[in-house]
Structures are given as C-alpha cells and as structure tokens.
Amino acid sequence: MSEPATSSTSASEQIPPGVMEALLRPSTNRPSSRTLESFSSGVTDVSMTESDFQVNKYDLLCPRPECGSIILRIGVGKLVEKPSVQMEPADRTPALLPPMPEPPAATHWWLVAPSPMEFENIGFSKPLSGDAGPQMKLLSCAECDLGPVGWSEVGGKEFWLACSRVGYRA
Ligand SMILES: [Zn+2]
16 A cells, blocks of 8 residues: 655645545545534535525435445435434434434424435335334335434335434535
C-alpha cells in the first residue's frame, strides 16, 4: 500500500475540498453515514423542497456502520409527519435502532411510492400475523437484515421508512 499524501500541504491547497477525502477513502467504498440525531435541525437538515413537498436530500443508507447498503436514492422519499407505528415489541428494539415514539404520537417518515422498485435495496418480512385490519410487512436492510426500518401494508402502494431509523450519506 502506498502512503496517503496527508502530509503534503501544497497538494491539499491545490485540490478542492472533498477530493482528498474521496481519494483517501478506503477501497471498500462503503459510504459513511450519519444518524438523523447528528443533524442539529433534524428532518429540516435532511430534506429539501421539491414542488410543494419535501424530499430526502441525502441517499438513505442502512444504519449499521459496517454495512451502509443504499436503501433509497436522493429525492425519492417524500417527507410526511404522521402517527408513529410500533414496529416491534417495545422491549425488542434492535440495539442499532432508536425506539419509535409511542403511537399515536407523530413522527417523521419517508414515504416511498408507488412500488418497491423505487428502492435501491430493501428487504421485506413475511406478513405479520395480527388482529383485524390490513396486514403489515416490515422493511429491513436487504444486505444485513437490520430492521425494522419501516413498514408497508400487504399489497399496498405506500412504503414508509422511519426517518430516525435510516442513515444519511455524509
Ligand atoms: Zn445493512
């Protein structure tokens, strides 16, 4: 392996910001991701206006740092505030994921529609057996299975990613 050119000040002065970082990035090319929590203004910082709604301003990634699989490309998810959904038993939230607020408290979601083809990569659970009402499937990382990061109704055309449960490409 060759020495990275970190010590050369003249080189870093001539190269636009960001380029050195890109050159020095490990060859595995895993995108580095930020949590929603790390943005001081939360969803405001990770969304941008398109027509009359807000869409995701960053690629959305699997939140597992060693994975970082791309879930959704920039601009594909529509920001919606609506009631929280408890996607797993309250005491079984995976360590890497923040707990969801207690329904019916509102939380922020990325709405992906009208088909799963909009995703770059996504995994679906089997339909959850449950009480009456539409059956739900849970969304997870297609590469490492971390989830639930969102949900959809069986046969539905709307797919909901919890803004707090995805990574944002830094
Ligand atoms: Zn993953």
